[in-house]
Each structure stands twice: as structure tokens, then as C-alpha cells.
Amino acid sequence: MSATETAGQPSVDVIDLRIALTGSGVDVVDEISVEVRPGEVLGLVGESGSGKTTVGMALLGHVRRGGEVVGGIIRIDGRDLSALGERELRRLRGGVVSYIPQDPGTSLNPALRISTQLEEILEAHAADGGQERVMARVRESLEEVALPNDDEFLKKYPHQLSGGQQQRVAIAMAFANRPHVIVCDEPTTGLDVTTQARVLETVRDLCQSHQVAALYVSHDLAVVAELADRVAVMYGGRIVESGTRDQLFSDPRHPYTRRLLRAVPDIAGKRTVVGIPGHAALPGSRPQGCYFHPRCQFARDDCRAEFPPVTDLGEGHKVRCYHVADAVHEAPPEGAGQIGKPRVGEDVVLAIRNLDAQYGDSQILFDINIDIHHNECVALVGESGSGKTTTARCVAGLHKNWTGEVSLRGTALEHSARERSGEERREIQYVFQNPYASLNPRTTIGQTIARRLKLFGRGGGREIGSKVAECLERVALSSSAADRFPDQLSGGERQRVAIARALAAEPHVLVCDEVTSALDVSVQAAIIDLLGRLRKEMGLSLLFITHDLALIRTIADRVAVVTGGHVVEYGPCEQIFTSPSADYTRKLLANTPSIEVALGHVTTPSP
Amino acid sequence: MTDQTVEQALDLVPEAGPEAPPPRLQRFQWLGILRNASRLTRTRIGLAMVGLIVLIAVFGPLFAPHSETEFIAAPNHGPTSDAIFGADALGRDVFSRFLYGGLSVLWMSAAATLIGVVIGTAVGLVAAYSRNWLDDVLMRLNDVVLAFPQIIFVLLAVSAIGPKLWLIVLTVGITHAPRVARVMRGAAQQIVERDFIKAEEVAGEKRSRIIMGGLLPNVTSPLLVELGLRMTFSIGLIAAISFLGFGLQPPTADWGLMINENRLSITVMPWGVLLPVLAIAVLTVGTNLITDGIARAAIGLERSNE
Numbered sequence: 001m002s003a004t005e006t007a008g009q010p011s012v013d014v015i016d017l018r019i020a021l022t023g024s025g026v027d028v029v030d031e032i033s034v035e036v037r038p039g040e041v042l043g044l045v046g047e048s049g050s051g052k053t054t055v056g057m058a059l060l061g062h063v064r065r066g067g068e069v070v071g072g073i074i075r076i077d078g079r080d081l082s083a084l085g086e087r088e089l090r091r092l093r094g095g096v097v098s099y100i101p102q103d104p105g106t107s108l109n110p111a112l113r114i115s116t117q118l119e120e121i122l123e124a125h126a127a128d129g130g131q132e133r134v135m136a137r138v139r140e141s142l143e144e145v146a147l148p149n150d151d152e153f154l155k156k157y158p159h160q161l162s163g164g165q166q167q168r169v170a171i172a173m174a175f176a177n178r179p180h181v182i183v184c185d186e187p188t189t190g191l192d193v194t195t196q197a198r199v200l201e202t203v204r205d206l207c208q209s210h211q212v213a214a215l216y217v218s219h220d221l222a223v224v225a226e227l228a229d230r231v232a233v234m235y236g237g238r239i240v241e242s243g244t245r246d247q248l249f250s251d252p253r254h255p256y257t258r259r260l261l262r263a264v265p266d267i268a269g270k271r272t273v274v275g276i277p278g279h280a281a282l283p284g285s286r287p288q289g290c291y292f293h294p295r296c297q298f299a300r301d302d303c304r305a306e307f308p309p310v311t312d313l314g315e316g317h318k319v320r321c322y323h324v325a326d327a328v329h330e331a332p333p334e335g336a337g338q339i340g341k342p343r344v345g346e347d348v349v350l351a352i353r354n355l356d357a358q359y360g361d362s363q364i365l366f367d368i369n370i371d372i373h374h375n376e377c378v379a380l381v382g383e384s385g386s387g388k389t390t391t392a393r394c395v396a397g398l399h400k401n402w403t404g405e406v407s408l409r410g411t412a413l414e415h416s417a418r419e420r421s422g423e424e425r426r427e428i429q430y431v432f433q434n435p436y437a438s439l440n441p442r443t444t445i446g447q448t449i450a451r452r453l454k455l456f457g458r459g460g461g462r463e464i465g466s467k468v469a470e471c472l473e474r475v476a477l478s479s480s481a482a483d484r485f486p487d488q489l490s491g492g493e494r495q496r497v498a499i500a501r502a503l504a505a506e507p508h509v510l511v512c513d514e515v516t517s518a519l520d521v522s523v524q525a526a527i528i529d530l531l532g533r534l535r536k537e538m539g540l541s542l543l544f545i546t547h548d549l550a551l552i553r554t555i556a557d558r559v560a561v562v563t564g565g566h567v568v569e570y571g572p573c574e575q576i577f578t579s580p581s582a583d584y585t586r587k588l589l590a591n592t593p594s595i596e597v598a599l600g601h602v603t604t605p606s607p
Numbered sequence: 608m609t610d611q612t613v614e615q616a617l618d619l620v621p622e623a624g625p626e627a628p629p630p631r632l633q634r635f636q637w638l639g640i641l642r643n644a645s646r647l648t649r650t651r652i653g654l655a656m657v658g659l660i661v662l663i664a665v666f667g668p669l670f671a672p673h674s675e676t677e678f679i680a681a682p683n684h685g686p687t688s689d690a691i692f693g694a695d696a697l698g699r700d701v702f703s704r705f706l707y708g709g710l711s712v713l714w715m716s717a718a719a720t721l722i723g724v725v726i727g728t729a730v731g732l733v734a735a736y737s738r739n740w741l742d743d744v745l746m747r748l749n750d751v752v753l754a755f756p757q758i759i760f761v762l763l764a765v766s767a768i769g770p771k772l773w774l775i776v777l778t779v780g781i782t783h784a785p786r787v788a789r790v791m792r793g794a795a796q797q798i799v800e801r802d803f804i805k806a807e808e809v810a811g812e813k814r815s816r817i818i819m820g821g822l823l824p825n826v827t828s829p830l831l832v833e834l835g836l837r838m839t840f841s842i843g844l845i846a847a848i849s850f851l852g853f854g855l856q857p858p859t860a861d862w863g864l865m866i867n868e869n870r871l872s873i874t875v876m877p878w879g880v881l882l883p884v885l886a887i888a889v890l891t892v893g894t895n896l897i898t899d900g901i902a903r904a905a906i907g908l909e910r911s912n913e
Contacts, residue, residue: 434802
């Protein structure tokens, strides 16, 4: 925090930046003004389509194909980017301004050794220095990111490193030329929490020790709360609220910020998540007036007329809302997921006994034992590669190579879905992680659901149309969605359709495989809310697979923590948070970023 | 060559930035591809070329000044007002024979292409979907057929059974099939891994419906490209077989046959060879341009989806 007080010229100074689509002139981002001082981390937060990445890339003098900067000034170290030619911009990038990409797996060249890639970026910018000096710098920069710098490591190729190591190589490359400004584009999104914690620490240390101004673009508020000195929240291509971290998280003023914070699950808080109804304002389909007004409970006529001007609340806390005073008095929305959690039944609906699973010769699961009672939600939590998804696939009959027993109401199930009876298949339904891949792009929503109804003998003939509408209404979609194709729907809507398709079979067990990990937090909260409601209405038992510990508090009754194919902890949800027994669970809890912990409102659950 | 790349499937939270929002994909993606292709200049030129030859082949006989077998002048007689492109090696009107001789090449190539693409697509999709021993068996059988050069395979069949037109159409089609199957299998393999196919498997959907409803509509862009490409190859093959004398038998008029009949007198009377050669060249260049246009439109559609 001391960095905030550093006086002098800001390293990044953006004034009234406007980027629009070439041709149509529709703005992608507009009226963006940000300042970042040396040693300071500015978190730029927003959901997908908010324009946060566009702003981040603009600092590198880059605009994606189809767009152009049509107004405003971007100054890096006092130099106006628009005055620089392509040659000078190239020199600037990787030298004065550098970039940490989201996915190191695609940003590192798979055909070059680590040392070659680091040498290249050093040589591209270094004025002098022989081979030895460059090699010394290569080793030094690897040491900075806590990677080994011996010859053996330098000779490795990217694919020989883990995801976290790859990301740290990318960070080493970004910091190699001692940049003054660094743009981080969700660098920890693809990483497990344990790795994420280490990567964040590295970024923070390097920014502080080298007095680098960092713009940290992220959708993850908890990460930003842990890392940033100041935060700017974007909605619909504009910054709707900005301020210091404490101002923004402890005293948020904009209705959007307030709702967004209510949508973020937090391991330290007991509150449950609440979604934001309505659609995000995407470029080209933004409403007149304040972009948030269709989703805002305080919307008045003035909100519908014109976008609110900046209101300065003092001490750098700026909001763009007419009704700042009202928003604060809003009663926080109820946590819908937890209110009236259905009572868990006595009888075991699904039992997993001594489950071992293999992929080829390697064993993935070891002796998994889980019971799911009637109306119960059991969460399976683990990092990538822990075997949680394989467990779900064995239950659904998608993965066939397993031994042990999976039984539905006492009847052992066949290994593959095709060998099971139609009734058994109907009883267990599966919702996939990625709604962008789980719906056939060439079939309308109505056809997809109608086919599922017919397949399970739940309706056909004349009344099929009304049955489909019923299925869609169950997941809070309008029946007009039936005529649409998947690409005409947003991610959240697609996931609702996927749930509607699963529920068309009227199952008893719903297997949810990371169903919200591809969605924005506000949408995630709405989906979780929906699942909670459906569970109560339809008497569903859920097997809820997730990597996000914070999320399960809202929905789960019992939790199984999985790592390396073993269940290391299995017990009631609260117990996992209050008195975890396994070291691994404690480590997960400690590494999961939390807004509450970052602000010092609560201490980490356990060391 | 599939409608959506794997990368796109992995791009979980697409940032709706300057890249245009995804356009609506029609249920019949191929209609969209054809529409986009028809806006490209190269496709239009190709269509004009193919259209010209088709018009000549279909309606030409109506305008032929003579019968295809009528002797009208001395062999290899030069052009006259009665026979504007002269007489062929036997004294028949070159122009009339040219007008009569196109239809056989066209329908035989079209039929062979259709057979090849249908069989090949079926084999490719079934192989891609099965992912087990069946995949291996089908693809190794493919390799056996692939081992023969196409024309050798056709000539073998014709010399064993006889110069029947249906046999030529069938064998040309069959030799196309494994080539089509490879492409379609490759395209379908990416689709098979997508979750919507798994979703249908979990529900116990019929295999035939998964292949017809899940796979086929999602591989239409490589399918269209294959259709055009195989048509081009068919035309060349069928004409070559006729030229070698295994196709239509004299005295029927046929472009391939005409080239053969008049090739010895090419220095005296070039028109008998030149006309059919030009027609076949225009036709194949035309189909190739259309195919190229379709391929570009398909890639364009993919790009705009990303």
C-alpha cells in the first residue's frame, strides 16, 4: 500500500480513451481514464464483454483486428503512444511495457528452449552486452521468479514444464527487460489455486521491488482484492467505479459493483451468492442512458436518459451513478441458495464403492467411496488432474475402464451408459462444464429438448411444444428460446438449456461437472441459485464437481476433497471450512483467494 | 475444416471485443457457405465456365447442324460454311459431334462423384464415431483401395467385366470413396470429442441418429469442398477412360473419344482435338474455381465465428 503514496509522474496515464469498431463506429470502450504510478497495481475488473482486455492491450499500443483507437490519449512514461510509429512501438513492447498473457501454454513457442526464448527477448531490447552478459541476465530473471536456473532447466522445452512453471517463465520474460509498465491479462485463470497463490506472490514482489506499474486485468474479484492497490470496475466498456482497494471492497457505491460483490463466493464469509438478473451490455446492444439501468433496481428516468457523469466521492473514489446515496441503503439481496436448503433424505440414492479407474495403464482413481442421499448435494472438490471429473464420468457411464461398484438405489450399474437400461440412464443425468461445446450448434433448442423428452418417453406428439416450453420455463428461460440456435444465446443461457435438457428426463441424480467454471460470476451465482431451487422442487440429488472451494458453501451439504485420485477428506460442508482434518484441505483453504481475508475482515481459516 | 475449431471450444469466455459478435449460424450451414461462396469473384467465374459447358452439353444436340454419325465431307476436310470446324478423321462434322459429345462426360462424372462422396462420407463418419476395431478395419480397407492408382483400378474392372458405363461410374466412385473417407474422418474426429456428442451418448441416443444429426450437419464445409474436388477429378478420369477406348464405344460422339479418334490427324485438322480439349479444360478449371470459392467461404465462416 505504501506504493500509492509514491509521488511523481504516473507511468500509465490514459485520458478519455475510446476504441470503436472500424466501419460501424460502435464503441467497444469509451471514456476510459486511468492512472498507474510506479510500484502500484491497478486491478481492472469486469465480466466478459466489458472491454477490460481491450483496455489492457491498448497500453501496449495494440488494438485487435476490426477495432481502432478513435479518441483519447494513452501516455506511457509520459510518451503519447499515438505519436509513435510501428518501429518505436515494437521497441516499447517488451521493453518499457510488457505483457503477461492468460495462457502461457500458447504464448511460449513450443519449438524453442526456455533459454532461447529468454535470450531472444533480452537481445531484442538490449543495446549492448555480449553472450555472457545475456546468459547471466537469463539466469537472474529465472531466479527472480523462483525457478531453477541451472543448465538442465535452461535446456527444457515449454511442454516439459508444468502450467505454473510455464506461467512463471512468461513472467520472467515480461520482467526481463526491467519494464516500467506491465499488463497482466488474467495470468492465473487457468491455474490451480495453489499455483495461483505462488504466481500472484511472484508478480506482487517483482512489481514492488522494481517499482513497476502494473495493470492487472481480471474477472476474479478475490484475486484482485489480494493483489491490487487500486481497483477500477468496468461495465459495458466504461469504468463505472474506481478507488482504492479498501474503498471499493468495503464501501462499494455503484449498484453494479455492489451486486457483483454479492455474486462472488467467498470461503471466509458465510453469506451465499446472488446473481445479477438480465444481460450484460455488449458492444452494439447497449441501452440508452446508463448501461446498467435495465438490471438496476434504482433505475429512474434520469438513468434511462443519459450515462451518468463521474461523481467524485473524495480520496480518489469515483462513481458513475446518479443514485449513489440510494444504493448504499439497499437491503442486501437474500442468499437464495442457502435459504431453505431442502432436508436431506435418509435413503442412499447413489453409492460409489471402492471405485478404481484407469486411463490406459495409469490408474486415475483409488478406492473412491461416496454416498449421495435423497435430495442431497455432495460436492467433489479438487484441483485439475485430481480425478474429480473421471469420478463423475464413471458414474454417468462415459468412462468405462473402472472397477468397483456404482449403484443406484442398491442396484449395481453397468460400466458404460449404453449397457445400462433406459430407466437407469434416465435417472442419472449429466451437465457438462462447457455450454459452448455441449449443445449441437445445428439443432434448435426446442429440437434438442423435444428429442430428449421423446427418448425417455416423457412426451411426444401434439403436446410436445408445450412440454418443451415447460422444460424451458423450469430453468427460467422464455419459451421463445425454443426456436433459437445455441450461438444465439449467451453462455449462461446455454448452460440453462443444458440443465433443461438434463431435467427433461426427470432424473433423480444430476451430475454437474464444473457447470459454472466457464461463466461470469454474476451468471455463476444465478446458475447456482437455479440448481438450489430445482433441487428443492424436483427432489434432486446432486453430485457437484468443482475446483472452487468458495462455491460449495452455497450449495453443498457434504464435501469430498479429492487429490491424486484419493478422497482425502469427506464430511459435512461446514466442517471442511471450520475444522478441516486433512493437510491438503488446509492448504487449499489457505491458497484460495478471498476478499474478506485480503481486507483483513477475517483471518485465514487455518494455517 | 470443421465449422468450429477446437480452440474455439476451449475459448470459454470469449471477450466480445472489436471482433464482430458471432453471426447466426443457420441450421443448414452449407446454405450459408454456398451463399458466401457465390459472392466471390472466383466462384462466379467458375460458375460461368461450368454453366457454359453444361449448356453446350445439354442443349447442344438441339442446335447441331448434322447428325453425330453422318458423313458430310472428305476425312479431315477443313472448315467450310456447312461444317464450321471441318470434318473429322472419318468425314463427320466436328462441330456436331462436339455438341453431341458432352453430356456423357457430365452425367458420368456427376454420378461417380455422388457415389464416391456418399460412400466415403458414410465410411468416414462411422469410422470416426466408432473409435474402436471398426475404425481400424475400415481405414485399412481404405488403404487397400488407395494403394491402386485410380485409373488402374477402373481399367482392371473394365477389362474383367467389360466396357459397361455403369461399371465405369461405379468404379470411379469407389476409388473416390477412400479419399473422401479420410478427409471426413479427420473432420468428424474433432466433432466426436465435443460434449454434445457425449451428451447424446449418455442419454442412450441411437448411433445412427448421433451420426446423422450430430456429426453430419457439423462437417458440411469439408463435405462441400470434397464434392467439388472429386467432381474435378471425375471429369478428368472419365474423359481419360473414354480416350483410352474403355468408355463409350464408336460411333457414339464423346469428348474423350473424339480426342482419341482425331489425335493422329492433329497437324492437318486440329479442331477435332482442340474443341473437346478446350471444353474439358474449361469445365475442370471451372469446377476447381467453384471448389476454391467454397473452401474460402468455409474458412471465412470459421474465422467470423472465432
